[in-house]
Amino acid sequence: MSKVEEAMLPQNGAGSGGDAEGSKKPQYLITLAATMLVFSGGAVIGWSAPALPMLEKANSTLPFQATTDESSWIGSLLAIGALIGAFPAGSLADMLGRKMAILVLSAPLLLSWGIIFFAGSAMMLFAARLIGGIGLGAICTIVPMYIAEIAEDSVRGTLCSFFQLMLCAGILYTYSIGAGATYYQIAAACSVLPVVFIVLFFRAPETPVFLLKKDRRAQAEKSLRALRGSQYNTTKELHALENELNKQGKDQSNFMQALSRREAKLAITISIGMMFCQQLSGINIVIFYASKIFIDSGSTLPPELCTILVGLAQVVSTLVSMVLIDKAGRKILLQISAASMAVCLTILGYYFMKKDRGDDVSSIGLLPVVAVITYILLFAIGFGPIPWMMSGEVLPSDIKGVVTGIAVSLNWTLAFIVTKTFKMLTDNLGNANTYFLLAGFCVAALLFCTFVVIETKGKSLQEIQDELAGRKNTKRSNVI
Missing domain, CATH: 1.20.1250.20 (MFS general substrate transporter like domains)
Structure with missing residues (x-):
């Protein structure tokens, strides 16, 4: 049996690597x-x-x-x-x-x-x-x-x-x-x-939250032991989850009524807004048309190699993000990501502006490759993983299923529109102005994550809802 399969089984002995914590x-x-x-x-x-x-x-x-x-x-x-x-x-x-x-x-x-x-x-x-x-x-x-x-x-x-x-x-x-x-x-x-x-x-295992929603407490406890180790004391966490679900049951309202709550409106704004920012940054253009971008730029590197470099850059920078995200926080990574992408797209636009007006760009043939790979690196530390994650963190449980579906549908609708209209934009605006336009969207994303998005690092889901509702717990430490 593999280590992954062993971890998925409830542990009966002490050798699980778990403890009371x-x-x-x-x-x-x-x-x-x-x-x-x-x-x-x-x-x-x-x-x-x-x-x-x-x-x-x-x-x-x-x-x-x-x-x-x-x-x-x-x-x-x-x-x-x-x-x-x-x-x-x-x-x-x-x-x-x-x-x-x-x-x-x-x-x-x-x-x-x-x-x-x-x-x-x-x-x-x-x-x-x-x-x-x-x-x-x-x-x-x-x-x-x-x-x-x-x-x-x-x-x-x-x-x-x-x-x-x-x-x-x-x-x-x-x-x-x-x-x-x-x-x-x-x-x-x-x-x-x-x-x-x-x-x-x-x-x-099934998630403890879902099992408790279905009144399957014994299975929820078994799931927690599989997730936390055989020596873990499940009582406190189960009680906290049950109290939260009971509170949601008392506050249960239909979807339209839920939208009147401050925390719901702000959470939806954050969730939907970050999906706009992610897709309008132009990421799917880079992924779907990576080879074409390098060919159009006149790069001397083989398009297949450039495409692999793009994929490798995504993986490496996402690994960096995983290390930083619970230490530096979500908001600062979003700000760095948006600002850096705006710079990279501006550089890409500048290169194509010179190329399209007939200037000699042979001495800077690697510039678009460097700009695109840097763009990918900085997208993947912020606007790559965080919009998906924060939808699950900020949305109240009673509207999470519906709004998550809407947000993801919107994300892919925008992906389709941006991808499908890329050729039309370059034909009508030119390569340079298209990338300048995308850079402008990245600047808007920087403003959005600075003034609207909240920090969720190390906070419980209930603490996040309290902050969105304007009920900040001043006694809480921000240190994990």
């Missing part, structure tokens, strides 16, 4: 297993970078050749599927449970890869990308919810960062394979990922 190791291993599905989703996102050039090129090994317009839809339909899948995902998690809903989401990814492998027309690829997107959108909604509900306050930021890390690692996986593999080899290598996830996650 609990062990964090099971939480890390279970989070790693859950986010293997996110890794699979990252592979779905990254597939278009190596696969679309193969589909557009006359190739005797493929049954058809895609037109430029068909390629555009093959890349963009993923976002449409994601926005469709995100909205009902919260309700699915409430109905089936977090664990079962996550397991079910491996099915659309497997089906998508099967269709891609056997596709004989662009229409089949349209269907495959739409189905894969539906699964991806639901994954983006439910997996962060699961992680937030199993994590202790002191490591919640780090564990939630696994989502972005595994998403980036999945993208890098596809980029790396695509550099030397055939169309069919890429599909085959990606199709095994959901199977690996099922094997690792099958024995994971």
